[in-house]
Amino acid sequence: MTPTLETKDLTKFVRDIPDFPKKGIAFKDITPLLKDPGAFRSAIDAFAARYEGRGIRLVAGIESRGFLLASAVALRLGAGVIPIRKKGKLPHKTLSASYDLEYGTDSVEIHADAAARGDKVLLIDDVIATGGTARAACELIEKLGAEVAGVAFLIELSFLKGREKLGSREIFALIGY
Numbered sequence: 001m002t003p004t005l006e007t008k009d010l011t012k013f014v015r016d017i018p019d020f021p022k023k024g025i026a027f028k029d030i031t032p033l034l035k036d037p038g039a040f041r042s043a044i045d046a047f048a049a050r051y052e053g054r055g056i057r058l059v060a061g062i063e064s065r066g067f068l069l070a071s072a073v074a075l076r077l078g079a080g081v082i083p084i085r086k087k088g089k090l091p092h093k094t095l096s097a098s099y100d101l102e103y104g105t106d107s108v109e110i111h112a113d114a115a116a117r118g119d120k121v122l123l124i125d126d127v128i129a130t131g132g133t134a135r136a137a138c139e140l141i142e143k144l145g146a147e148v149a150g151v152a153f154l155i156e157l158s159f160l161k162g163r164e165k166l167g168s169r170e171i172f173a174l175i176g177y
């Protein structure tokens with residue numbers, strides 16, 4: 001087995017791409033972390049260690065990099081995995097929630113039968129920036145009557161204060177900038 005890395009060393013596997021997808025954005029590219037077996041396992045281990053034993057029944061991933069993390073964490077927790085997707089991508093009956101962008105709004109959707117009252121759901125995404133996407137995703141889970149038992153990210157861009165949008169929900173990030 002590949003040796004596990006310290007969480008602090010994971011920053012070495014995150015690459016900054018300036019001006020992507022548009023000018024002025026420093027994009028945090030996690031593909032080096034995903035392709036390194038030790039780094040990927042360390043990240044998944046850290047999430048699993050934090051949430052195991054907490055009765056998590058479902059792990060929700062936000063499209064699309066959130067899916068890669070959510071499914072691995074779900075397997076480790078013995079939980080199921082549910083997708084939260086951009087508008088128009090889910091085939092069955094959906095609920096949607098919108099959030100503000102710099103210009104205009106966007107929305108995310110969840111299947112109406114993805115979770116039910118009493119389910120404890122862990123929400124995962126790669127990056128929290130302004131927090132709008134994660135807040136909309138939490139609202140969807142809660143509209144289904146389920147409980148957001150935690151919100152976890154690989155990376156938090158703290159200077160954007162996204163966690164303030166998530167209110168009293170429990171937030172965890174492996175790497176902060």
Ligand code: AMP
Binds near residue numbers: 027127133
């Ligand atoms: P926000 O709603 O502003 O918190 O944006 C979060 C969503 O946008 C996540 O799904 C991220 O994958 C993506 N995102 C926002 N900013 C960045 C960034 N600087 N680098 C990589 N992904 C980002």
